[in-house]
Amino acid sequence: MRKMCLEMVYELAQKDERVFFIGSDLGVGTLQKFKNEMPERFFMEGISEANIIGMAAGLAMEGKIPYVNTIATFLTRRCFEQVVVDLGLHNLNVRLLGNGGGLVYAPLGPTHEAIDDLAILRTIPNMTVIAPCDANEMHRAMLQTLDYQGPIYLRVAKGNDPIVSRDDIAFKIGKALLMSPGSDALILTTGTTLRMGLEASAILKKRGLEVGVVHVPTIKPLDKRTLLECMEKIPIVVTIEEHSVIGGLGGAVAEIMAEANFSSAKYFKRVGIPDVFPDQYGSQASLMEYFGITTENVVSIIHRFNQSEKSQQIFEQEFVK
Amino acid sequence: MALDQRSKYLRRRIIETLNAVRRGHVGAALSLVEILRVLYDDVLHYDINNPKWPQRDRCILSKGHGCLALYVVLVDKGFFAQEELWKFCESDGILGGHPEIKVPGVEASTGSLGHGFPIGVGFALNAKYEKVDYRTFVVIGDGECNEGSIWEAAMCASKHRLDNLIVIVDHNQYQSYGPTCGVLNLEPFAEKWKAFGFAVEEVDGHDVGAMRSVLGRVPLQANKPTVIICHTLKGKGIRCTEGNLKWHHKSGISDEEIQQLYEALEVS
Numbered sequence: 130m131r132k133m134c135l136e137m138v139y140e141l142a143q144k145d146e147r148v149f150f151i152g153s154d155l156g157v158g159t160l161q162k163f164k165n166e167m168p169e170r171f172f173m174e175g176i177s178e179a180n181i182i183g184m185a186a187g188l189a190m191e192g193k194i195p196y197v198n199t200i201a202t203f204l205t206r207r208c209f210e211q212v213v214v215d216l217g218l219h220n221l222n223v224r225l226l227g228n229g230g231g232l233v234y235a236p237l238g239p240t241h242e243a244i245d246d247l248a249i250l251r252t253i254p255n256m257t258v259i260a261p262c263d264a265n266e267m268h269r270a271m272l273q274t275l276d277y278q279g280p281i282y283l284r285v286a287k288g289n290d291p292i293v294s295r296d297d298i299a300f301k302i303g304k305a306l307l308m309s310p311g312s313d314a315l316i317l318t319t320g321t322t323l324r325m326g327l328e329a330s331a332i333l334k335k336r337g338l339e340v341g342v343v344h345v346p347t348i349k350p351l352d353k354r355t356l357l358e359c360m361e362k363i364p365i366v367v368t369i370e371e372h373s374v375i376g377g378l379g380g381a382v383a384e385i386m387a388e389a390n391f392s393s394a395k396y397f398k399r400v401g402i403p404d405v406f407p408d409q410y411g412s413q414a415s416l417m418e419y420f421g422i423t424t425e426n427v428v429s430i431i432h433r434f435n436q437s438e439k440s441q442q443i444f445e446q447e448f449v450k
Numbered sequence: 451m452a453l454d455q456r457s458k459y460l461r462r463r464i465i466e467t468l469n470a471v472r473r474g475h476v477g478a479a480l481s482l483v484e485i486l487r488v489l490y491d492d493v494l495h496y497d498i499n500n501p502k503w504p505q506r507d508r509c510i511l512s513k514g515h516g517c518l519a520l521y522v523v524l525v526d527k528g529f530f531a532q533e534e535l536w537k538f539c540e541s542d543g544i545l546g547g548h549p550e551i552k553v554p555g556v557e558a559s560t561g562s563l564g565h566g567f568p569i570g571v572g573f574a575l576n577a578k579y580e581k582v583d584y585r586t587f588v589v590i591g592d593g594e595c596n597e598g599s600i601w602e603a604a605m606c607a608s609k610h611r612l613d614n615l616i617v618i619v620d621h622n623q624y625q626s627y628g629p630t631c632g633v634l635n636l637e638p639f640a641e642k643w644k645a646f647g648f649a650v651e652e653v654d655g656h657d658v659g660a661m662r663s664v665l666g667r668v669p670l671q672a673n674k675p676t677v678i679i680c681h682t683l684k685g686k687g688i689r690c691t692e693g694n695l696k697w698h699h700k701s702g703i704s705d706e707e708i709q710q711l712y713e714a715l716e717v718s
Contacts, residue, residue, distance in 0.1 A: 169579055170579070172575075174606055174609075175602075175605070175606075177599075177602035177605070177606065179564070179568065179598065179599035179602055180568040180571065180599055180602035180603045180605075180606050181568075182568070183565055183566075183567070183568020183569045183571065183572065183599065183603065184568050184569070184571045184572040184575065184603075184606065185572065186558075186568070186569050186572060187558075187568070187569040187570060187571060187572015187573045187574075187575070187576065188572040188575060188576055189572075190557075190558070190569070190572070190573070191572070191573060191576035191580075193576065210562060211565065211568075211599070214559070214561075214562055214565055215565055215568075215569060218559050219551065219558070219559060
């Protein structure tokens with residue numbers, strides 16, 4: 130996905146002279162082709178995120194579209210006030226590309242793990258927040274970043290993520306995507322967790338449960354209409370995200386559910402990182418398992434909430450240790 | 451240095467605004483008057499009928515809390531009607547306690563310190579890229595130079611040889627809590643800017659003739675950004691506010707204090 134993201138910056142720059150690239154201190158050779166062919170629009174400005182955001186704002190005020198790329202924690206936490214004031218308040222067309230969204234940098238520890246990027250950027254008026262699920266969806270999202278008003282944060286995952294998005298479901302910034310319908314439960318995903326949602330749905334289908342999956346690549350603006358329509362008649366809603374359970378997809382969905390006044394009560398569960406800093410190293414996958422962000426856990430939760438006898442039996446047999 | 455009639459007139463306008471709203475960053479505005487006056491009278495290219503004229507020089511008041519001085523100068527030049535001054539910080543006005551881009555003539559919303567300079571770097575880089583000759587002036591405070599983003603931007607401006615970027619420091623020696631030398635010492639200040647790759651000149655920031663002279667010669671050096679360190683006096687021109695931190699920001703200004711401001715200005 131990261132490779133696709135940067136390739137798209139190059140492609141967009143080739144066809145649109147408004148596109149500038151600003152990195153902080155990225156790996157050697159990053160976007161070398163861009164640098165060789167369009168050096169006047171390529172900037173590598175060092176470990177100075179506050180200045181970089183301001184500089185990008187200045188360029189955007191002059192009609193340019195800067196794509197700013199660095200590690201997600203530094204692009205969100207470090208220069209948060211610059212993002213709020215320079216980009217949000219001025220409502221500028223700057224694109225923030227945050228590498229390693231979620232637990233990608235597990236071996237590097239909590240300073241590099243972007244477990245709160247979606248939450249903190251979601252609080253900024255005018256900001257759009259997108260977490261694509263794979264390289265293909267990143268491609269579709271990037272194509273729409275040229276002619277879109279206001280700042281955008283794009284969460285970039287690790288790379289080599291399996292392709293789970295579909296060509297026949299049109300991506301549009303601000304739209305939630307119905308991947309599969311289902312009346313017994315609904316799984317809402319963002320970023321790479323779509324894979325787990327689809328896997329859980331397939332497992333549960335074999336066991337006789339119809340579980341829908343709605344993918345929410347755009348966390349903000351949240352597609353309330355589609356989400357509320359999809360949730361209306363479903364008794365169980367589970368959100369999955371590689372992010373703190375506070376303020377990301379689960380938090381955003383909880384907010385709209387709380388005000389929806391549904392006609393019947395629902396079971397609701399947020400699957401994500403609890404309110405802690407990761408205290409283990411290892412791999413992205415091992416930390417995901419540590420925090421229960423797994424297909425198995427989603428299956429377990431839906432069995433637990435589903436009131437059928439069969440589900441209760443499965444839950445007792447498979448998940449109650 | 452004694453103030454001439456125009457400098458007194460602009461300060462009188464600031465007092466008139468204070469009289470209407472009874473609050474504001476008084477000291478920081480009064481130290482800025484000659485800097486902004488010379489910029490808008492003698493240096494900047496702009497068109498009040500077309501504030502977004504592409505060829506205009508860009509001027510950012512990065513020390514946004516000095517906005518009272520900017521507002522009276524912009525009114526004086528005709529960017530917007532003087533009635534807006536009497537609605538400073540009011541719900542039906544466009545002028546807030548820090549400048550915002552909705553105000554004609556304001557290039558960037560500032561107030562949180564350390565933001566305007568990096569934005570100015572972006573403006574100046576754009577001019578280089580587009581090969582156009584507008585200049586970017588950024589007015590910063592000395593207290594503002596506590597911010598790391600100022601020095602990040604300074605390195606960046608120097609790296610890109612932005613000789614179309616002119617930083618003007620209102621070096622009034624004070625910040626909210628006390629003297630800059632005590633809160634977070636900036637010295638050796640000029641040497642710092644030199645070390646960061648700037649062409650540096652120091653000037654009496656209330657000497658209109660000297661300011662005209664130096665700002666008429668910018669950029670000071672080809673391929674280098676310029677910084678003009680303006681030695682100023684916080685609260686300049688009104689004896690009771692000069693160097694008096696009670697006037698850094700003041701609210702609830704009384705009738706008696708307004709009268710004192712007028713009287714002290716006349717004898718300065």
